[in-house]
Amino acid sequence: xxxxxxxxxxxxxxxxxxxxxxxxxxxxxxxxxxxxxxxxxxxxxxxxxxxxxxxxxxxxxxxxxxxxxxxxxxxxxxxxxxxxxxxxxxxxxxxxxxxxxxxxxxxxxxxxxxxxxxxxxxxxxxxxxxxxxxxxxxxxxxxxxxxxxxxxxxxxxxxxxxxxxxxxxxxxxxxxxxxxxxxxxxxxxxxxxxxxxxxxxxxxxxxxxxxxxxxxxxxxxxxxxxxxxxxxxxxxxxxxxxxxxxxxxxxxxxxxxxxxxxxxxxxxxxxxxxxxxxxxxxxxxxxxxxxxxxxxxxxxxxxxxxxxxxxxxxxxxxxxxxxxxxxxxxxxxxx
Amino acid sequence: xxxxxxxxxxxxxxxxxxxxxxxxxxxxxxxxxxxxxxxxxxxxxxxxxxxxxxxxxxxxxxxxxxxxxxxxxxxxxxxxxxxxxxxxxxxxxxxxxxxxxxxxxxxxxxxxxxxxxxxxxxxxxxxxxxxxxxxxxxxxxxxxxxxxxxxxxxxxxxxxxxxxxxxxxxxxxxxxxxxxxxxxxxxxxxxxxxxxxxxxxxxxxxxxxxxxxxxxxxxxxxxxxxxxxxxxxxxxxxxxxxxxxxxxxxxxxxxxxxxxxxxxxxxxxxxxxxxxxxxxxxxxxxxxxxxxxxxxxxxxx
Numbered sequence: 061x062x063x064x065x066x067x068x069x070x071x072x073x074x075x076x077x078x079x080x081x082x083x084x085x086x087x088x089x090x091x092x093x094x095x096x097x098x099x100x101x102x103x104x105x106x107x108x109x110x111x112x113x114x115x116x117x118x119x120x121x122x123x124x125x126x127x128x129x130x131x132x133x134x135x136x137x138x139x140x141x142x143x144x145x146x147x148x149x150x151x152x153x154x155x156x157x158x159x160x161x162x163x164x165x166x167x168x169x170x171x172x173x174x175x176x177x178x179x180x181x182x183x184x185x186x187x188x189x190x191x192x193x194x195x196x197x198x199x200x201x202x203x204x205x206x207x208x209x210x211x212x213x214x215x216x217x218x219x220x221x222x223x224x225x226x227x228x229x230x231x232x233x234x235x236x237x238x239x240x241x242x243x244x245x246x247x248x249x250x251x252x253x254x255x256x257x258x259x260x261x262x263x264x265x266x267x268x269x270x271x272x273x274x275x276x277x278x279x280x281x282x283x284x285x286x287x288x289x290x291x292x293x294x295x296x297x298x299x300x301x302x303x304x305x306x307x308x309x310x311x312x313x314x315x316x317x318x319x320x321x322x323x324x325x326x327x328x329x330x331x332x333x334x335x336x337x338x339x340x341x342x343x344x345x346x347x348x349x350x351x352x353x354x355x356x357x358x359x360x361x362x363x364x365x366x367x368x369x370x371x372x373x374x375x376x377x378x379x380x381x382x383x384x385x386x387x388x389x390x391x392x393x394x395x
Numbered sequence: 396x397x398x399x400x401x402x403x404x405x406x407x408x409x410x411x412x413x414x415x416x417x418x419x420x421x422x423x424x425x426x427x428x429x430x431x432x433x434x435x436x437x438x439x440x441x442x443x444x445x446x447x448x449x450x451x452x453x454x455x456x457x458x459x460x461x462x463x464x465x466x467x468x469x470x471x472x473x474x475x476x477x478x479x480x481x482x483x484x485x486x487x488x489x490x491x492x493x494x495x496x497x498x499x500x501x502x503x504x505x506x507x508x509x510x511x512x513x514x515x516x517x518x519x520x521x522x523x524x525x526x527x528x529x530x531x532x533x534x535x536x537x538x539x540x541x542x543x544x545x546x547x548x549x550x551x552x553x554x555x556x557x558x559x560x561x562x563x564x565x566x567x568x569x570x571x572x573x574x575x576x577x578x579x580x581x582x583x584x585x586x587x588x589x590x591x592x593x594x595x596x597x598x599x600x601x602x603x604x605x606x607x608x609x610x611x612x613x614x615x616x617x618x619x620x621x622x623x624x625x626x627x628x629x630x631x632x633x634x635x636x637x638x639x640x641x642x643x644x645x646x647x648x649x650x651x652x653x654x655x656x657x658x659x660x661x662x663x664x665x666x667x668x669x670x671x672x673x674x675x676x677x678x679x680x681x682x683x684x685x686x687x688x689x690x691x692x693x694x695x696x
Contacts, residue, residue, distance in 0.1 A: 106554070106589070114547040114581035120537075121551020124472060125559065129551070144541050145578070149548050152538050153471035153530060154464035188464040212464055 062222045063197040067160075068093035071130075072100045074204045082122060084108050084115055086133030092162050093220050094132050116142040119157045120149035128156050128208070135161025135176035135217065139183055147186055150213050154188045158207060159215045164193065164253055165305030165334070166348060167219065171341030176217070177334050180281055181310020183215050191282035193217035194233070195256040197225040199279055202232030210235070217253060224257055227277075236280040238288045244272025247365055248296045249358060250289070251303040252278045252312045258348065259303050262358035269370050271362065284315045290323055299328035299365040301358055305348075308333040330361040397638070400443050404637040407442055407505035408434035412664045413696040414501045418517060419678055420689055426526070428661035428668070428675035429570075430498045432601035432634070436657050437498055437568070439640040440597065441506035445566060446486045448479035450508040456523050456533055463530075474528065475536025477508050485563045487552060489536050491545030492570035492599075496528035499535070509533050543576030545569070546596065550582055553591045564593050566644075571600040574615040580625060586652035587626025595644060596627075596654040599634060601661045608673040618656055627652045634659035667692055 075081050075097060082104045083097050089107075098105040108115040112133060119129040131138065138161045139146060150157045161179060168174050183191055190210050194200050200219065207214050227239060241256075242263050251259040256277045263275045274292050293300055293316065300320075302313040313331030320327055334351055348354045359370055415430035441447075452474070461468030481487035490499055497517065503509035516522035523531045529538045539545040546567055553565040573579050586594050598618075606612045622629045630643035634657025643655040661675045662668040667688060668675060680686045 108585065109588070111581035111585060113543075113578040114550070114585050117544045117547030117578070117582075118551040118554075118585065121548040121553070122555050123551070124537075124548070125552055125555025127555050127558070145544055145547070148538050148541050149544050152463065155471060187462075 061225050063225055064222050065093055065220070066197045066200045066223060067218065067220060068096040070201045070204070072096045075101060075104070078128070078208065079104075080126065081128045081130060082106065084119060084129055084131045086110060086112055086115055086131070086137060088133050088162075091134075091220070092132035092160060092218075112137045112142040113145045116145035117149035120153065120155050123150070123155035123157050124153070128158065130158040130160060132160045132162070134163045134174055135179050136163070136174060139176070139179045139215070143182065151186050151188045154212045156211065157213045159213070160218045161215060162218045162220055164217045164219065166339045166351065166353065167254055167305065167344050169341050169343055172338045175339050177339060178307050178310065179215070179217065180306050180312075181314070184282055184310050188212050189282065190214045190280070191217075192235075192280055193253045194219060194279060195253050195277055196227055197223050198227040198229050198231065199233045201229070203279075206233060206235040219254060226257055226260065233279050236283055236286050238286050239277040239279070240274070240288065241277055242267070242273055242275035244274045245295050245297055246272040247298040247362060248274040248276065248292050248300045249303065250276045250278060250292070250300060250312065250316055252281065253305050255303040255305050255353060258353065258355045259358055262355035262362075265355070265359060265370070265372075266362050269368075271366065278312060281312065281315065284319070289316070290319060290325065293320055293325045293327055294323075296327050299330065301330045301332060301361045301365070303353065303358055304333040305353060306333050308335055328365060330364060332357050332361060401637050404435065404438045404442050407438035407502070409664070409696065410505055411438065411498060411501040413693065414504070414511075414514065415497055416665065416689065416693050416696070418497060418514065420680070420686060420693060422518060423686070424677060424679040426494050426497055426676075427678040428601070428603065429492075429495050429599075430501065431663045431665060431668070432659035432661050433495060433498055433599045434664070435635045435637055436597060436599055436640055436659070437502040438505060439637045440488065440566070440568070441502050441508075443637070444641045444644045445488055446484065446563065447488060448485040450477050451480060452476035452508075452533065454508075455510045455513050458521050459523050459531060469531040472530055472536045474523070474530050474532045474534055477503055477533045478536065481536065481563070483561055483563060487536065487556075487563060487565050489545050489549050489552070489565065489567045490528070490534060491539050491567055491573060492542065493527045493529065493535070493538075493540035495568070495570070496524075496526060496532055496535070499528065500524055500533055503534050542570070542573045543578035543582075546573075546579055546582035547585070549594055550586050550589070550591055553586070553594045554589060557591070557593060564595055567594065567596045569596050569598040571598055571602065571609060571615060571618075572604045574618060575613045583622060583625040583627050583652060583654075590650040591652055592647055592650050594652040595647070596652065597640070597644060598654065598656050599659055600656050601659045603661045603673050603675060605676040622654050627654045629654050629656060631656045631658070633657075635663060665692065
């Protein structure tokens, strides 16, 4: 089931009860789904234009005066272009600034300049900053309360447009707690963001083949000390597969690897994601297949871990459904 | 009346120069030329022009307690409490060039906001009186050692204060090298766009940076017409003239950020330094004879 512009309507409803929240736009108001907020609360909406360094520092000033700025732009402009400002004007003083970074990984055909493939890795090194990533409509709808409770800066890897609802609407995102989507002790799949939809299809397929597969959806990437993850990692017979819409350096896979080493969990790990490469401008279905970020890649990894061979036979219904997600026409609405 | 405050400012400026020269000799190295160019600017601000209210911080600063976000660490903006409450009708004074820290500390002493005894801890391990200050350091409301960020942050503060109907100004002390940073122009553009005329900038245009004269390293002129073109109002003055500084800060144009360009000299008051121009970013003495000459000059100040 796909839902449209979830953040746009959700933010309007949520902000009604949070008068301290102000929204800053980097000339991407429609593209980051804050047109609804702008129209509902024009006195709390501020256009910052294409000047991200100024916008990041400006937000720090607003936070010092007791406001909670929510910055909206494409992720690349937030963390690449304005990294020093993000670090010195926002994170060092530990201010309540919320950074909504859109177009994660290869979900945009906008090419290398628009694809945030290393944001989590880059930002992981920044003290005081919490990092979240959402994967469906329920995540988007329910992330704002737990984010608002964090007394410091937060980066949120956001999705937009037509997005799936994978999780029940009455099961909200919980800070630093993975969603357990499936349980089992043969192998574990740990996914984040839009990759979870891919993984759901693959996990369903693997279970049909007789494997007991545990599947976790991770939405909090920093901090990364959810005990559920260690518990899952510690009892897998064949191994663990991580799947992320990001380079495997510094993201979910690296965190899981650290956890395995630090806690001596002794389990084999296959990290699926971009392997030290930039991507290029093309459709999401093309890119996720090209860079092995899809359900087929999960199944291939499961074959490596188990030593078994599975006949895909074209039967991955959930994965096929994903291709309707982020339709090319919608993606091109504004780059 | 005017005469009295001008005399007091000039005395304070002389004391700042003397104190920073003394530190430069004692530690064999300090940001001395910055003190020489900005002594009248900061003395005028702290003693006359700003509406700061009393210091809310300890007269003798404690040891460094930790960065913001750590247990028992300094909260954000801690050092700014030396500049008063910064809310309501009070002005908020924001230092942009953190390399001027020693001058700020010296000016706080002149304003009676900081103990002169604490200069013993200047640039020593574990002190908040760091050589390049951050927001735990006396006088610093923001962390601004990376140039060009304070003016944008001041814009956010100014917008916040406007939303709260606070009447106090947001006054930013800027160094001229920061006009080389693109963010400074983003900030002026933004302040003008949002008509944040509660922001006033006072810039020490001493024409010098690490590699030499600004005009040779990366020319920033003509500043006045550039700032006007970006939507600001501008006054151009002699930055060693307290009356001119005070009057220029008092001017403004509705709907525009106001910038006071203070043209200054990096060897002002210590002609012994003149032959070393323009390499005065960080002054260190070369031999005993030079140290002795500056010692004698210092004693006579």
